[in-house]
Amino acid sequence: MSKGLEFETLNENVKKVQYAVRGELYLRASELQKEGKKIIFTNVGNPHALGQKPLTFPRQVVALCQAPFLLDDPNVELLFPADVIARAKHYLSLTSGGLGAYSDSRGLPGIRKEVAEFIGRRDGYPSDPELIFLTDGASKGVMQILNATIRGESDGILVPVPQYPLYSATISLCGGSLVPYYLEETANWGLDVNQLRQSVSKARSNGITIRAMVIINPGNPTGQCLSVANLREILHFCYQEKLVLLGDEVYQQNIYQDARPFISARKTLLDMGPPMSQEVQLVSFHTVSKGYWGECGQRGGYFEMTNIPPKVVDEIYKVASISLSPNVPGQIFSSHLGLTRQPVSGAMYSFPQIRLPPKAIEAAKRAGKVPDVFYCLKLLEATGISTVPGSGFGQKEGVFHLRTTILPAEEDMPAIMESFKKFNDEFMEQYEDHRGYSRM
Amino acid sequence: MSKGLEFETLNENVKKVQYAVRGELYLRASELQKEGKKIIFTNVGNPHALGQKPLTFPRQVVALCQAPFLLDDPNVELLFPADVIARAKHYLSLTSGGLGAYSDSRGLPGIRKEVAEFIGRRDGYPSDPELIFLTDGASKGVMQILNATIRGESDGILVPVPQYPLYSATISLCGGSLVPYYLEETANWGLDVNQLRQSVSKARSNGITIRAMVIINPGNPTGQCLSVANLREILHFCYQEKLVLLGDEVYQQNIYQDARPFISARKTLLDMGPPMSQEVQLVSFHTVSKGYWGECGQRGGYFEMTNIPPKVVDEIYKVASISLSPNVPGQIFSSHLGLTRQPVSGAMYSFPQIRLPPKAIEAAKRAGKVPDVFYCLKLLEATGISTVPGSGFGQKEGVFHLRTTILPAEEDMPAIMESFKKFNDEFMEQYEDHRGYSRM
Numbered sequence: 081m082s083k084g085l086e087f088e089t090l091n092e093n094v095k096k097v098q099y100a101v102r103g104e105l106y107l108r109a110s111e112l113q114k115e116g117k118k119i120i121f122t123n124v125g126n127p128h129a130l131g132q133k134p135l136t137f138p139r140q141v142v143a144l145c146q147a148p149f150l151l152d153d154p155n156v157e158l159l160f161p162a163d164v165i166a167r168a169k170h171y172l173s174l175t176s177g178g179l180g181a182y183s184d185s186r187g188l189p190g191i192r193k194e195v196a197e198f199i200g201r202r203d204g205y206p207s208d209p210e211l212i213f214l215t216d217g218a219s220k221g222v223m224q225i226l227n228a229t230i231r232g233e234s235d236g237i238l239v240p241v242p243q244y245p246l247y248s249a250t251i252s253l254c255g256g257s258l259v260p261y262y263l264e265e266t267a268n269w270g271l272d273v274n275q276l277r278q279s280v281s282k283a284r285s286n287g288i289t290i291r292a293m294v295i296i297n298p299g300n301p302t303g304q305c306l307s308v309a310n311l312r313e314i315l316h317f318c319y320q321e322k323l324v325l326l327g328d329e330v331y332q333q334n335i336y337q338d339a340r341p342f343i344s345a346r347k348t349l350l351d352m353g354p355p356m357s358q359e360v361q362l363v364s365f366h367t368v369s370k371g372y373w374g375e376c377g378q379r380g381g382y383f384e385m386t387n388i389p390p391k392v393v394d395e396i397y398k399v400a401s402i403s404l405s406p407n408v409p410g411q412i413f414s415s416h417l418g419l420t421r422q423p424v425s426g427a428m429y430s431f432p433q434i435r436l437p438p439k440a441i442e443a444a445k446r447a448g449k450v451p452d453v454f455y456c457l458k459l460l461e462a463t464g465i466s467t468v469p470g471s472g473f474g475q476k477e478g479v480f481h482l483r484t485t486i487l488p489a490e491e492d493m494p495a496i497m498e499s500f501k502k503f504n505d506e507f508m509e510q511y512e513d514h515r516g517y518s519r520m
Numbered sequence: 521m522s523k524g525l526e527f528e529t530l531n532e533n534v535k536k537v538q539y540a541v542r543g544e545l546y547l548r549a550s551e552l553q554k555e556g557k558k559i560i561f562t563n564v565g566n567p568h569a570l571g572q573k574p575l576t577f578p579r580q581v582v583a584l585c586q587a588p589f590l591l592d593d594p595n596v597e598l599l600f601p602a603d604v605i606a607r608a609k610h611y612l613s614l615t616s617g618g619l620g621a622y623s624d625s626r627g628l629p630g631i632r633k634e635v636a637e638f639i640g641r642r643d644g645y646p647s648d649p650e651l652i653f654l655t656d657g658a659s660k661g662v663m664q665i666l667n668a669t670i671r672g673e674s675d676g677i678l679v680p681v682p683q684y685p686l687y688s689a690t691i692s693l694c695g696g697s698l699v700p701y702y703l704e705e706t707a708n709w710g711l712d713v714n715q716l717r718q719s720v721s722k723a724r725s726n727g728i729t730i731r732a733m734v735i736i737n738p739g740n741p742t743g744q745c746l747s748v749a750n751l752r753e754i755l756h757f758c759y760q761e762k763l764v765l766l767g768d769e770v771y772q773q774n775i776y777q778d779a780r781p782f783i784s785a786r787k788t789l790l791d792m793g794p795p796m797s798q799e800v801q802l803v804s805f806h807t808v809s810k811g812y813w814g815e816c817g818q819r820g821g822y823f824e825m826t827n828i829p830p831k832v833v834d835e836i837y838k839v840a841s842i843s844l845s846p847n848v849p850g851q852i853f854s855s856h857l858g859l860t861r862q863p864v865s866g867a868m869y870s871f872p873q874i875r876l877p878p879k880a881i882e883a884a885k886r887a888g889k890v891p892d893v894f895y896c897l898k899l900l901e902a903t904g905i906s907t908v909p910g911s912g913f914g915q916k917e918g919v920f921h922l923r924t925t926i927l928p929a930e931e932d933m934p935a936i937m938e939s940f941k942k943f944n945d946e947f948m949e950q951y952e953d954h955r956g957y958s959r960m
Contacts, residue, residue, distance in 0.1 A: 084732050084764030084801050085669060087831040091694075094668050099841050110624075124844070128617035136589065143587035146849075147579050155598040159590055175817075177568035182809075182816040184550075216656050216819070219843045227693075228534050229525060249842045253667075254531075292524050324524030361524050369622075376622040377615075377848035379656070391527040401539050402689045403659045404564070407847045408817035409586075 096252040098472070099245055105456050109466035119464045120496060122484040125300075125429065127374035130487040135373060137164065138416045142409055144168035145179055171412050179408045185401040187214025187382070187411050194415040195382055203347035211385045211393065214414055216406045218330050218367035218381040223250050225326060225363050225383065228396055229291050230256035236288035238279065238323070240271070241474035242431065242481070244300045248474070259283040259290060260474060265433070269302040271295075273313045280321065292324045293317075298331040298342060301431040301473050301483040305340040311348040315360055324361040324388075330381075333371030346386055362386040368413040380410030431470070434480045439511040452480040458507060463499045536692040538912070539685055545896050549906035559904045560936060562924040565740075565869065567814035570927040575813060577604065578856040582849055584608035585619055611852050619848045625841040627654025627822070627851050634855040635822055643787035651825045651833065654854055656846045657816075658770050658807035661823040663690050665766060665803050668836055669731050670696035676728035678719065678763070680711070681914035682871065682921070684740045688914070699723040699730060700914060705873070709742040711735075713753045720761065732764045733757075738771040738782060741871040741913050741923040745780040751788040755800055764801040764828075770821075773811030786826055802826040808853040820850030871910070874920045880951040892920040898947060903939045 087095075106123055113119045121129060128134065140160055145168050150156050156165065172178060174190030186192065192209035199207035215221035226237065230251065236259040239247045243260075251258045261279040263269040280290055295314060297306045306314075318325045327345035346364055350357045367381035385393060436444075436451050444454035452469035459482075460466055470481025488496055527535075546563055553559045561569060568574065580600055585608050590596050596605065612618060614630030626632065632649035639647035655661035666677065670691065676699040679687045683700075691698045701719045703709040720730055735754060737746045746754075758765045767785035786804055790797050807821035825833060876884075876891050884894035892909035899922075900906055910921025928936055 084758075084762060085803075085828050085832050087829060087835065089671070089731070090832060090835055091668055091671050094835055094839055097838055097842070099838055103838075124622060126617070126622045128620035129622070130617070132617075134618065134620045136587075139587050139589075143583040143590070146586060147576075147583035149576065149579075150583070150599055153599055155595065158595040159593055159599055177566070177570070177572075177817075178574065179817050180568035180574045180813075180815045182564060182566045182569070216847060217843065223843065228531055231529070231531050246842060253839065253842070291529070318524075322524060363525075373620075375620045377617075377619045377845065379845070379847035388525050389527060392525050392530060395527065395530055395534055398537055398539055398543075399534055399693065402537070402686060402693070403657065403663065405817065405819070407656060407819035407850055409849050410847055 093253050093255045097249045098252065099249045103468075103472060104453060105460060105466060105468060108457060109460055109464075112460065112464070117464055119460075119466055120488060120492075121466045122486075122488065123466045123468045124376075125370065125374075125485050125487065126376050127485075127487045128376065130485070131489045132374050132487065134375065135416075137167075138373070138375075138413055140164040141167045141171065141416075142412050145171050145412060146409065148172055148178055171415070175408065179412075181408070182405040183214075183408055183411065185403075185405050186212070186397060187406055187414075188408070191411045191415045192382075195384075195417065198417050199346070199384060203344055203350065205347065205350045207384060211388070212382055213385075213396070213400060214406045214411050215381045215383060216379040216410060217369060217376075218328070218365040218383075219246050220379075220406075221365050221381055221383040222246060222326070222328070223253075224396060224400060226250045226256070226292075227254050228392070228399065229324070230254040233257055234287055234289055236283050236290045237326075238276070238290060238293035240294065240296060240299075242301055242470065243294070243474055244296060244328070245472050247294055256291075257283070257288055259288060262476065263299070263302060265479075269299055269304045271306065271310055271314065273317055276314075276317060290321060290323055292326055294326045294328060295345065296328040296331075297345070298329075298334060300328075300331060301429045301468075301470075301481075303331075303429055303431070305342050307340060308343050308348055311343065311345060312352065315345065315349050315352065315356060319356050319360050324363060327362060327364040329364055330367045330370045332366065346384070349386065359387060361388055363388065366417065368410070368417060371417075373413065373416070375413050378410045378413045379407055380413040382414055429483055430486050431473075431481050431483050434470075434482055436480050437508065437511045440507070443511065452482060455480070455507065456482055459500070459503055462503045462506075465496065465500060533693050533695045537689045538692065539689045543908075543912060544893060545900060545906060545908060548897060549900055552900065552904070557904055559900075559906055560928060560932075561906045562926075562928065563906045563908045564816075565810065565814075565925050565927065566816050567925075567927045568816065570925070571929045572814050572927065574815065575856075577607075578813070578815075578853055580604040581607045581611065581856075582852050585611050585852060586849065588612055588618055611855070615848065619852075621848070622845040623654075623848055623851065625843075625845050626652070626837060627846055627854075628848070631851045631855045632822075635824075635857065638857050639786070639824060643784055643790065645787065645790045647824060651828070652822050653825075653836070653840060654846045654851050655821045655823060656819040656850060657809055658768070658805040658821040658823075659686050660819075660846075661805050661821055662686060662766070662768070663693075664836060664840060665823065666690045666696070666732075667694050668832070668839065669764070670694040673697055674727055674729055676723050676730045677766075678716070678730060678733035680734065680736060680739070681916075682741055682910065683734070683914055684736060684768070685912050687734055696731075697723070697728055699728060702916065703739070703742060705919075709739055709744045711746065711750055711754065713757055716754075716757060730761060730763060732766055734766045734768060735785065736768040736771075737785070738769075738774060740768075740771060741869045741908075741910075741921075743771075743869055743871070745782050747780060748783050748788055751783065751785060752792065755785065755789050755792065755796060759796050759800045764803060767802060767804040769804055770807045770810045772806065786824070789826065799827060801828055803828065806857065808850070808857060811857075813853065813856070815853050818850045818853045819847055820853040822854055869923055870926050871913075871921050871923050874910075874922060876920050877948065877951045880947070883951065892922060895920070895947065896922055899940070899943055902943045902946075905936065905940060 196207040196209040236257045241260040332342045369376040444451040468483045632652045636647040636649040676697045681700040809816040884891040896909045908923045
C-alpha cells in the first residue's frame with residue numbers, strides 16, 4: 081500500500097505535463113540567481129520585471145479602490161487627479177462591498193459591460209456581457225475551456241507548432257491529445273489550410289475526434305499577424321469540420337505599427353454573415369498581461385463566447401463558481417483594456433533559428449539533453465541570459481530555435497546582444513564546425 | 521458529427537459537478553435581484569458584501585504598492601502614515617518589477633518567508649518557505665492538490681458530511697470518488713474514528729483506493745473546532761492507512777473567544793514526534809478571505825506541505841507554472857495573515873436543522889425539488905434571504921438543514937430574523953402540520 085502523495089501514485093496526466101517556459105532552463109536560472117549570478121530573464125514576457133513602468137492612470141485608480149477611505153480625506157486631491165477620483169468612484173459603485181468582496185464568478189457585471197463595449201468598438205459588432213467571463217489572466221480561461229471540452233485521450237485539439245506551451249501542458253493535464261499543425265517558417269509563419277487538413281486526416285485515422293482548433297494571433301512565439309484571407313479560410317475550415325475555434329488574441333495590442341494590422345477572429349467571422357456567423361463556435365481570449373499594460377502580476381483577463389449554446393455557457397459558469405470569483409483588482413485592470421490608446425513599439429518575442437553543428441548535437445546527446453536545451457543551458461551559464469529552447473514550443477525535426485523576449489531596457493540591449501554574440505561565436509568555435517552559424 | 525462545444529459532448533466530469541453555494545438558489549436570487557427585489561445574500565461567506573469594512577493598514581499598504589510613484593510625491597505623508605510607507609517599500613523590495621510582474625509560480629520568495637514565520641510562531645515549529653505555495657485563494661490550492669492526487673474514479677477522498685461543496689465539486693471535476701464520513705450532530709459535530717473506519721471498509725469493498733482525507737477545522741458549515749485528542753486520532757488513522765491529510769483551516773481566526781481554541785493539524789502532528797511527525801503527509805490550507813480580513817475579492821491564500829516528497833513538490837510546482845503566478849496583490853495580503861491581532865467576534869456560519877412536515881416534503885416532490893431546496897426557494901421568494909440548502913453540504917437521510925452566514929450588520933439582524941420567523945410560521949401553517957417546527 082503506497083502513501084497518499086507519492087510520485088508513483090500521482091495523477092498520470094500531471095506527470096505527463098511538459099512546461100518549457102518555466103522548465104529546466106528557468107529552474108537552472110533561478111539556482112544561478114540564488115548563487116548570486118546576475119540573470120537576464122527573457123524566458124517569460126514579463127515586461128515590468130525588465131523595467132517597463134506601469135501606466136499611471138489605471139494604477140492610481142486601483143490604488144484608490146484599494147483604499148476607498150482616502151476618498152473622504154481632505155488631502156486626496158493632492159495625490160490623485162480628479163479624473164482618477166471619478167473613475168475610482170465609478171468602479172467602486174460597480175462592486176457590492178469594494179475589492180474585498182467576491183464578485184459573481186464571471187466577474188462584476190459592470191466591468192463585463194465595459195469589456196463588451198471595448199469589443200464592440202474594436203469589431204463594429206455589439207458584444208453581450210453575459211457571454212464574457214473575466215478570469216485570473218488568459219491562461220486560466222484557456223484552462224477552463226479546454227477542461228470543459230476534453231473528455232479523454234481520443235479528443236484532439238489542433239494546436240499550431242510552434243505554439244505557446246500553455247496549450248500542450250493544459251491538453252496533457254486534461255488527458256487529451258494535441259494534434260499539431262505546422263506554421264511555415266519560410267512563409268512568414270503563415271498557415272496552410274491544406275497542411276491543416278492533412279493533420280486532421282492523420283489524427284482521425286488514429287481514432288482521434290478533433291474537437292477544437294487553437295490559433296494564436298498575433299503569434300507566440302513567432303510574432304506574425306494572420307491575414308483576413310487566412311482567418312476566413314480557418315473559420316471556413318472550422319465550419320466544415322464543426323470545430324470550436326479558440327482564438328488566443330492576447331498580443332492584439334503588441335504589433336509593429338507598420339506591419340499587417342490585427343483583425344480579430346470575431347470580426348472576421350461576423351463579417352462573413354450567415355450561416356457561418358451564426359454557427360461557427362468561437363472563444364476569444366485576452367489579458368491585461370500584454371499590450372500597453374504588461375500587468376502580468378495583476379492576473380486580469382477574459383474570454384468571450386460566440387455561438388456557444390446557453391446550456392454549455394451554464395456549465396462553464398458552474399465550474400467557474402467552484403473557485404468563487406476571479407480576483408477583483410485584476411477585473412478593474414481588465415476594464416481598462418479599451419481605455420488606453422498609446423502606440424506600442426513592437427512585438428514581445430523573437431524566435432530565431434539556431435543552426436547547431438553536428439558535434440554540438442552529439443555533445444548534447446552525450447549530456448542527455450535535447451540539442452537546443454543544451455545550447456540554451458550553455459548560453460545561460462556563460463552569459464546569464466535565460467531563454468526558452470524552441471523544443472518547448474515544437475519545431476520541425478532537425479531544426480532548432482530559441483525564444484527570447486525583446487523586453488530588456490533599450491540601453492541594455494547592445495551589451496546583451498554583444499554578450500550573446502560572443503557566446504555563440506565561442507560555442508560554434510568549440511564544436512569545430514565552421515559552417516555553423518546563428519541567425520541571431 | 522457534433523459540434524465542438526455542445527452540452528452532449530462536454531467533459532462528463534464537468535456535467536457531474538454539483539455546486540450548491542452558487543447553485544439553483546443563488547441563480548434564482550440573482551434573477552430576483554435583477555427584477556429589483558432586495559436580496560440578503562447569506563449564501564457565501566462574503567463579509568465585505570454585507571458591510572464589513574476592510575482593515576485599513578493592509579489596504580493602505582497595497583494601495584501604495586499599486587501606485588509606487590506616490591512614494592516620490594512630497595505629499596505622500598499627508599495620506600499615508602510612516603509605517604505604511606515603510607511596509608510598502610518593504611513589499612516592493614520583495615518583488616522584481618512591482619505588482620505588475622509575474623512572480624515565481626509559488627509566489628514571491630519574500631512573502632513565502634513571512635508566511636512561514638507566521639506558521640512558525642503559531643505552531644512553535646519552524647516552517648520551510650520552499651514548501652509553501654501561494655495561491656489565488658484557498659480553493660485554488662485545494663483544486664491543485666486534488667487534481668494532482670486523483671487518477672480516476674477508483675481513487676477515493678474521505679470528506680466530512682456535512683462538507684463545504686468545494687470538495688464534492690472538485691472531486692467530481694477531477695473524476696474521483698467522494699467517500700463520505702458523517703459528523704455527529706448530536707455530539708457537537710464531532711468525528712468518530714470508528715465510523716470513519718466503517719466508511720473506509722465499505723469504500724474498499726467497492727474497489728475504491730482511499731488516497732486522502734479532508735478535515736475542515738474549524739468546520740464549515742458547522743463551525744466547531746476539533747479537539748487535540750480528536751486530531752491525534754485522525755492523524756494516527758492517516759498514518760495507519762497511509763493517507764494524505766488535507767487540512768482546510770481557513771476559519772482558524774473565526775472562532776468564538778470562549779470556545780475550544782483552534783490547534784493546527786501541523787502542530788498536533790509535530791507534537792506527536794517520530795515516526796508520525798516524519799511520515800504523515802499533510803497539506804494545510806489558509807486564506808485571506810476569512811478571519812479578520814474577509815478579503816475575499818483579493819484572492820489570496822496558501823498551502824503548506826509537510827512530509828510530501830520533493831519529487832511530488834516538483835510536480836505540483838510544474839503544474840502551478842502553467843498559469844504562471846498567483847495574483848501579486850493577493851500575495852501581499854497573504855503576508856498580513858500573521859500581522860493582525862484583533863479578536864474576532866464569532867464564526868461565520870449557522871447550520872440550523874429544519875424539520876419539514878410530511879406535506880411539505882410531498883409538495884417538494886411534486887415540484888421536482890429536494891425538500892430543503894424547496895424550503896429555501898420559498899424563503900428566498902418570500903423574504904429575499906438567500907441561503908444554501910443543507911443538501912448541498914450533505915446530510916443524513918431524512919434530516920434537513922440550511923446554511924446561513926451570520927454576517928449581515930448587527931443592526932439588520934433583528935429585522936432579518938423577524939422576517940425569517942414569520943416566513944417559517946406561515947410555511948408550517950400552510951403545510952398543516954402543527955408539530956413541525958424549526959430550530960431557527
